[in-house]
C-alpha cells in the first residue's frame with residue numbers, strides 16, 4: 036500500500052494535501068446531488084431488485100474514490116432460485 | 123457483549139477524535155474487535171483521521187433511516203483487520219439521529235464487537251447526549267486549561283444524569299484523559315497541574331497524552347497515531363491508557379517528569 040511509504044519518515048504534509056484534494060473534489064461535486072458514484076450505486080441496486088428479491092445482507096458495496104478514477108465494487112450473492120421468486 | 127465507550131468533552135478541539143481513533147486502533151492492535159462510531163453528524167472527521175475517507179459508502183444516518191444495512195456501512199481498516207469504522211453523515215444534520223435509531227445500532231454493534239467507541243461531537247446538545255446515551259464507560263477528554271476543565275465538569279454532570287445507566291440508578295464508569303499536555307509549559311508553571319485538574323474533576327486518570335508533532339503527522343497520513351508510529355510518545359501513552367481501560371493498575375508518568383506518580387491520585391475513586 037502506498038500510504039506506508041509515508042510512515043517511514045520525510046514530510047507528511049504532501050500526503051495531507053493530496054488526500055484533501057481528492058476528498059474535497061468529491062465532496063464539492065456531490066453537494067448538487069450529482070455524485071456519480073452514489074448515483075450508480077443506487078441505480079444498480081434498483082436494477083437488481085427488479086429481477087430478484089435483494090437481501091441487503093448479501094449485497095456488499097465498496098468504493099474507493101481516487102483523483103483520476105474511482106472504483107465501485109458491488110458484490111451480490113444470487114441464490115439459485117432467485118429468478119423464480121421475483122416477478 | 124461488548125462494552126460501549128463514549129469519548130466526550132464538552133469543549134471542541136481538545137482531542138476527542140484523535141483519541142477515539144488512537145484508542146480504538148490500540149485495542150484492535152491487541153486483537154480485540156473494535157468499531158469506532160462517528161457521532162459528529164454534519165462535520166465528520168474520524169474517517170479522515172483513520173484514512174478511510176475515500177471508502178465511505180454509507181453512514182450512520184443511512185443505517186438509522188433504513189437506507190442501508192449496518193454491515194454495508196461498516197468500513198474495515200486496511201491495516202488492522204479487527205478495526206472498523208462507522209462514519210457519520212457529512213450532508214445531513216443531527217436531527218436525523220433518532221434515539222430509537224441510535225439504540226438499535228448500538229445494540230447491534232455491542233453484540234458483534236468487543237468495544238464500541240463513540241466519538242462525540244463537541245457541545246452539550248443532542249449529538250453529544252445521544253453519543254453518551256448508551257455508554258458503559260465515559261472517557262472525558264480534557265486539556266490542562268481553564269475552559270476545557272470547566273466544560274468537562276459540565277459533561278460529567280450530564281454523564282451522571284442523562285445516560286441510560288444514570289437513569290437506571292447505576293454508576294457510569296468515568297475516566298479522565300488529559301491530552302495536549304505540554305511539558306515545557308508545565309515546567310514554566312503556565313499550565314494547570316495534573317493534580318489540580320484531578321482534584322477539581324475528581325475522576326480517575328486514564329492517561330496523559332503529550333502535545334506532539336507525531337499526532338499532526340499521523341493525521342496528515344490518515345493513520346491513528348498508534349499505527350502511524352507506535353513508538354512515538356503519544357502512541358505509547360495511548361497504549362498505556364488502553365491497558366488501564368482493561369483494568370491494569372499501571373502508574374501514570376507525567377510527561378517531562380521522571381518521577382512516576384500513582385498512589386492517591388490514580389487510585390482515587392470518583393466522589
Ligand SMILES: Nc1ncnc2c1ncn2[C@@H]1O[C@H](COP(=O)(O)OP(=O)(O)OP(=O)(O)O)[C@@H](O)[C@H]1O
Nearest residue numbers: 134135136137138139140244302332333334337338
Ligand atoms: N496530543 C496532541 N498533540 C498535538 N496535537 C493534537 C494532539 N491531540 C489533538 N491534536 C490536534 O488538535 C486538533 C483537534 O483534535 P481533534 O479533532 O481530535 O479534537 P476533537 O475534540 O475531536 O474536536 P471537535 O470537538 O471539533 O470534534 C487536531 O488538529 C489534532 O491534530
Ligand SMILES: [Mg+2]
Nearest residue numbers: 138139162167
Ligand atoms: Mg472530533
